[in-house]
Amino acid sequence: MIGLYVHVPFCVKKCRYCDFPSYSGVESYIDAYVDAVCREISLFPRGEQADTVYFGGGTPSLLRAGQIGSIMKCIEAHFDIAADAEITVEANPDSVSCQYVRELAALGINRMSLGIQSFDDGMLRFLGRVHTADEGKRAVQAVWDGGVRNISIDLMYGLPGQTEEMVRADMEVLASLPVCHASIYSLIVEEHTPLWDDLRKGRCLLPNDEEIEQMGQAVHRAMHRLGFSHYEISSYAKDGCLSRHNCKYWQYEPYVGFGPSAHSFYHDERWANIANIPLYIRKAGREDAAAERVVIDRNRAVEDYCFLALRMRKGIDYADFRQRFGCSVEDEFADVLHRLLAQKMLEATPAGCRMTALGRDYGNYVFSQFIRE
Ligand code: SF4
The missing domain is CATH 3.20.20.70 (Aldolase class I)
Incomplete structure (x- = not known):
């Protein structure tokens, strides 16, 4: 839903x-x-x-x-x-x-x-x-x-x-x-x-x-x-x-936003409405009411999924990842996982992995490791 x-x-x-x-x-x-x-x-x-x-x-x-x-x-x-x-x-x-x-x-x-x-x-x-x-x-x-x-x-x-x-x-x-x-x-x-x-x-x-x-x-x-x-x-x-x-x-579920500057993530697209109120009032519901629109390809999707999931205490659920993307987190991020686990910024959980207290202190660094060029 x-x-x-x-x-x-x-x-x-x-x-x-x-x-x-x-x-x-x-x-x-x-x-x-x-x-x-x-x-x-x-x-x-x-x-x-x-x-x-x-x-x-x-x-x-x-x-x-x-x-x-x-x-x-x-x-x-x-x-x-x-x-x-x-x-x-x-x-x-x-x-x-x-x-x-x-x-x-x-x-x-x-x-x-x-x-x-x-x-x-x-x-x-x-x-x-x-x-x-x-x-x-x-x-x-x-x-x-x-x-x-x-x-x-x-x-x-x-x-x-x-x-x-x-x-x-x-x-x-x-x-x-x-x-x-x-x-x-x-x-x-x-x-x-x-x-x-x-x-x-x-x-x-x-x-x-x-x-x-x-x-x-x-x-x-x-x-x-x-x-x-x-x-x-x-x-x-x-x-x-x-x-x-x-x-x-944080769990990579779809949402739709209405109103000036509202953001949406729906059917593999992210978009944001224009922020200007009179302009929004004039254009609401039209295609050109979006200030920006990005199609999320598979590469971006796996990155977004991981760093958003890591914001939560329960972290990344490997089974959920596999179900969504048809591959394992290891297949996509083996080096990153090994490095962050070795640096004690991530720890294993029964379902996958999550940030440690140290990782939370360096949260932006941890998230950035999942963004590939
Ligand atoms: S101006 Fe103050 S009350 Fe309004 S959105 Fe910003 S922080 Fe909230």
Whole structure:
């Protein structure tokens, strides 16, 4: 079954570290955007079975529940949605209330992912977030009280001015909240963001590598103690609440994205929609609404499969690889496997192999070994 993604490119204000395709001050496009997404959905080949739907952003919670409902209606009319489908809406704390969550739950939304990022007001201000730490906590409770119990939060570490103690304090707040999933990222400084500019001009300083490493360790220890399994590089889940939608990306399953800059992987093709909102609104559903389109040949497919699978704790499943590609991982990557096993960056599992803790520390190096010229 495929996964469906809807990109909602609107934000109240651009955060200082963000280079995601999201825009502020363009809310006047929202109605036309909803119509365009519905048009794009209706022009996709009908009848595919899907078991995940994910509204990501941007800030999907800037859409009224009725607007999310209109898109869900198109999706349900067009796709065969599994009875137990995971249907996620990303939300920011400033745009979530118990009533809003009740309205979403009535539409079938059964999972919410909250962009909290930090429980420290100073860090939130520094990052340019529009909510406070208290609003973050209240938002999680509002989601729970509104009847959605599968709750994920996003947090970050490695921030300028942050200490390991502050990271531990964030973990303590997390422990007090009813969340069963967390995505916890080390800050990546993207070029040409205001944060990048400040760092370049020496207006603030990142923690050094050792400090960031210690913050990461503090996160791992706390999440382990709280009973979360570390199932993907930045993802933790308890009670089996893995993100089924995100697992599709890592397990080489097909997905189709709708909305400006949404990405798709379907029938051996990857494509991304144009990011410009008015242009997307004009072209949605047409062939030229794709900004780029790449056919994935077998060579690229085996590479993608391996490095995506290695993001997950369970790693590469040799039997699954053979079933998909008709050959063994050894046939394709014998040298790479032997080298990474010898370097103790990979370890054998009953089903195949996975990254070790050392491998995770050098993740980009490990992934790059599976990319052939
Ligand atoms: S809310 Fe999220 S998508 Fe919007 S600007 Fe901030 S980080 Fe970017």
